[in-house]
Amino acid sequence: MIKQSFRQRSFAKFNYVFLTILSISMLLPFFHIIAGSFSSGNAIMQGRVSLWPVEFTFDNYRAVLFDKNIWRSFGVTVYITVMGTFLNLFFTSLMAYGLSKSNLKGRKIIIIMVLFTMIFSAPLIPSYLVVKSLGMLNTLWALMIPGLISAFNLIIMISFFQNIPQDLFDCAKIDGCGEYRTLWSIVIPLSMPSLSTIGLFYAVAHWNGYFQALLFIRDQSLFPLQVKLRQLIVESDAEQMIQTAALTVQSIEGIKMASIIFATVPILVIYPFIQKHFMKGAMLGSIKG
């Protein structure tokens, strides 16, 4: 035992050091970007900025925050996240409640139908054509309706609803509750923790996604934040900001960095609040097994 404890202690030390370095590597790119976003264009271009602002300035943020387009995109993203998540939860829980009745006729067929879409997915073009033929192109519906119910979240929610004691349903029936009333007054309140976890998954997907918008949205004024941000980083939209904010061309890198931070801050702000939820949520994933 004594011989081992030395080995164990050195392992523990190594472990702590390794994990600390790993965490720093997760944060390092952020520090670099934050430092750059507060630095002058010249300092960035000359490569003088590493982890601390050089020639401190708010100019980059001024350019980003006074840009009308980025705020409009921000609004679009907030709208599709709130509205989209609400629709997701509404329709997912409605279907999950129906399918949680284990003695319902036809239930098995419907579940198989849902599971099949998880292992054999339709190609992109036909899916695009369906959305197009429904007249959803260039509307925000195209960002919310085609992903209305995630098969995976549906399956998780079904098993949640099945964990609610059957007695409660019997009582509700005796008291004259219809199915809708039971869902609304008993099942939903009881499943609040799990609903918020699943809601969180949906919301993060809405907030972060840009593929759907790339496919379905042509109108600049309907671009969500991520698409706008992508244009700023990869294409040359940052130049426009330079002109409106009357800055020099040198500021382009700084403005890109400031807009990355601008898009990250909302996530950082809510991150501590959602953390306890997703710990639980990710373990729901083990239902797969």
Added chain:
Amino acid sequence: MLEDQKKEQAAPSPEFFGSNKKVIQPVKGKKKNYFIKHWQIYSMLIPGILYFIIFKYIPLGGIVIAFQDYNVFNGVFDSPWVGFKHFKNLFEYPEFYQVLNNTILISLYQLILGFPAPIILALLLNEVRKMMFKRTIQTVLYLPHFLSWVIVGGLVISFLSPSTGLVNEVIKYFGGAPIFFVQEPEYFRGIIVSSAIWKEVGWGTIIYLAAIAGINPELYEAAEVDGAGKLRQAISITIPSILPTIMVLLLLKIGNILDLGFEQIYMLLNPLVRDTGEVFDTYIYRVGLLGGQYSYTTAIGLFKSVVGFILLVGANKLSKKITGNSVY
């Protein structure tokens, strides 16, 4: 707490698969009324069923355009049928093999390097005894998962930038010439794989940590009495105990081998690195949607879905035989 949850979640309740507990056996006379009697429940299912039909099954039917010369004006019903023309073209284009090659290579790298990473990290995290330290580390490690690929792509581009990036500053400090990483084809796959690991490794540990939390602690106590070290315990107790979880996740990964995330790769893709970086998803988007070759790219999409399906079913059978674990 972890254990409870794990047990609850790990095995879906028997009713989930429709065990015949309490199955209402409708008497013949009542049969007609069954749907009417439960109309409320069925009405709840209608929107969901419609959704799956319209957005999942109609597009599946839309696969027929892979066998047509589809054009927008004629639609699915009036476009001329051409049989397997697009599939023949597909296997004759060198471009197709290049895209296939890129997709498989990037996927394999991700499987070989990215799949074990969270397992190892979970094992290391599990050994941390100071709860404060553990919690802090976990908070930091999970964070990148919540960032969009646009943000992560932006971080990567600026981190690797030749003029301002941190990596090149280090290279310059040691006297090397700066490298324009995101425009060099030979670095593209490495960048994709490592940024994917960077973003998801922490998040990936959660499921393994939950599985590890479910292991009986007496096993470790017994092992310690027998003089087994940490490494020995990991190899002989932890890994065998979480093997079912590992297998299931591995199978799902294998089924998705041709589905590399579009969002990540498209963010970093540029014409200079297309030779090594173009994968099916970005190719279908560029050539199919932007280039208007609907039928040809639907053929590719079908190829992709079928391969994914075969891989999943095949790997599942194999795993069932060898380890007794399977997805379904």
